[in-house]
């Protein structure tokens with residue numbers, strides 16, 4: 138082994154390449170992780186701006202600022218940018234940075250493919266963004282791209298579809314890389330059941346991604362050929378069926394929402410034990426719960442389609458199967474709570490975001506259960522109630538945990554401490570405003586306000602105004618995070634951080650045994666022992 | 673050691689790529705699977721697409737079933753389209769003929785295809801058409817109006833619980849896309 142390492146050292150520079158070109162050609166997992174994270178943060182603000190356009194228009198009934206067509210483009214593009222440009226890349230970025238350091242590997246298994254998947258992501262998102270300037274406007278049929286409506290998109294349709302292809306290939310390559318890294322690159326002492334949960338959840342997410350992204354790519358390719366090459370997959374006039382698209386889409390779509398939440402669970406399970414100063418409660422049940430959620434996610438898709446006219450047997454099957462998911466999800470919430478139980482808790486910013494995640498994600502899960510009840514879903518479907526549901530499972534869950542991860546690992550990445558005061562201010566502003574923003578949407582939905590409309594009946598005016606006020610506070614509060622990140626990179630509070638950063642963190646994760654910031658190449662020889670406190 | 677990791681990576685990547693390709697194929701396989709599944713279970717309300725020979729059934733005069741007729745136009749096709757009556761009370765086993773009227777509102781030739789659908793879907797297999805304008809693509813000369821009969825029977829085996837069956841037709845203007853033009 139040491140001979141190999143020595144030889145390796147002769148061929149490669151130890152530090153990064155100089156200048157800007159470093160970021161273009163880099164194959165270093167830390168550099169690529171940074172690229173992904175910075176890109177995701179930028180897209181978070183692009184998608185956020187679109188959301189604020191939506192909320193500005195909905196501040197009052199009537200048409201104020203934008204054309205209805207552009208409004209619909211905004212709801213569509215907001216979702217696509219947030220899902221494919223912000224949340225997924227952010228977790229891939231975390232995986233790049235942390236997985237090699239957590240499992241004692243020198244780098245990702247396939248460093249060159251790693252570079253390629255990042256730049257393909259950028260190309261895909263730019264292509265998607267370019268549709269905003271095309272004749273007929275950006276896609277406006279919703280992120281689910283249902284035919285026949287989506288086939289009325291103007292010049293943008295083929296570009297949007299190619300962009301989905303690029304984003305799909307990019308995330309498939311990312312997933313393959315992560316799976317290969319986890320399965321083949323672990324330090325010998327790092328057995329599967331000693332891996333931190335973030336690594337476990339990503340391993341399972343990786344398999345989800347390679348199973349579903351190709352199906353989505355197939356579905357949009359069928360849209361493309363239906364529109365341009367005379368096929369009739371979804372065209373009833375030619376013997377096709379638009380409902381078939383919904384089946385294929387949700388076969389992808391439901392596991393896709395778990396692609397965004399499983400790594401969230403992983404980070405939460407990593408952070409909570411450190412600040413509760415206890416091992417994670419029920420490590421192996423967490424692993425099994427993650428795996429069973431992933432499995433179940435493939436057999437519940439038609440809960441998005443209760444109203445298409447399925448027969449009773451189908452409604453009942455998808456209703457009960459969906460409710461089953463609440464069991465492993467409940468196990469997780471129980472385990473996080475039990476981890477905190479009688480722990481010596483402290484409430485630094487990462488922990489605050491994690492606790493808020495446990496509480497608010499659970500609320501999103503409960504509304505999910507309400508919608509899983511097929512007869513009730515006829516009332517909730519396509520109203521603001523479902524908008525509230527999935528935003529509770531994505532914003533105060535995935536986004537909050539991404540923020541928590543940022544605060545948690547920034548000192549490790551930069552070697553500087555972030556400003557705790559501003560971090561807490563960011564947390565409290567976010568936690569309060571996110572509820573002002575999304576909680577009233579439950580009421581709106583129950584009262585019958587449909588989703589994806591630019592104008593609404595006056596009885597919905599009050600709660601829409603409240604929701605929009607929450608949205609603007611939430612949106613602008615996120616600028617605090619940018620401020621903290623920039624300040625931390627430039628020296629932070631000036632406080633010297635230790636390798637461990639957080640008290641006894643090295644008992645929980647290998648990354649805390651490395652210097653802060655870690656050198657460009659780490660674990661060129663695998664560590665002899667691995668921490669076992671996290672399970 | 674690094675050599676063997678590389679080999680392991682290669683093998684794993686190859687296997688994962690096979691999964692990716694297979695899943696892309698699976699997406700396409702869902703199309704015929706869906707049709708087969710709907711065919712076997714009769715789920716999505718598709719009726720026979722070719723004429724069925726008129727066979728004799730024993731007429732069940734003890735019960736009535738209401739048949740409703742709905743007509744619609746896809747993407748506001750430039751046509752007029754309606755049924756001669758909105759509903760009809762029938763006895764299972766007896767043959768009926770209902771006229772549908774359609775007119776091409778343009779001054780060009782038009783090719784149009786009507787797609788039927790039955791609700792509730794599970795009743796579709798008992799609804800049998802021996803004559804229908806939906807079996808073929810229809811050609812309309814400029815401004816031509818047509819009267820098109822639909823002849824059907826409801827199989828007396830129709831379960832008691834179905835009291836109303838809705839037959840919906842949507843006309844699609846296929847002039848641009850048709851292979852018959």
Ligand code: HEM
Pocket residue numbers: 281394395397398440441442459460462463466501502503504505506508509514517518519523526527530531
């Ligand atoms: C206990 C867990 C959950 C249950 C039972 C559940 C159930 C449901 C149901 C039944 C719907 C369809 C509602 C309708 O269209 O009428 C739905 C929609 C949705 N859920 Fe969940 N859900 C759960 C967790 C999650 C999680 C963890 C996420 C994401 C991280 C999520 C994201 C979504 C999204 C994005 C939609 C809307 C898709 C759309 O139509 O645009 N859900 N959920």
Ligand SMILES: [Cu+2]
Pocket residue numbers: 390391394437438440441
């Ligand atoms: Cu779902």
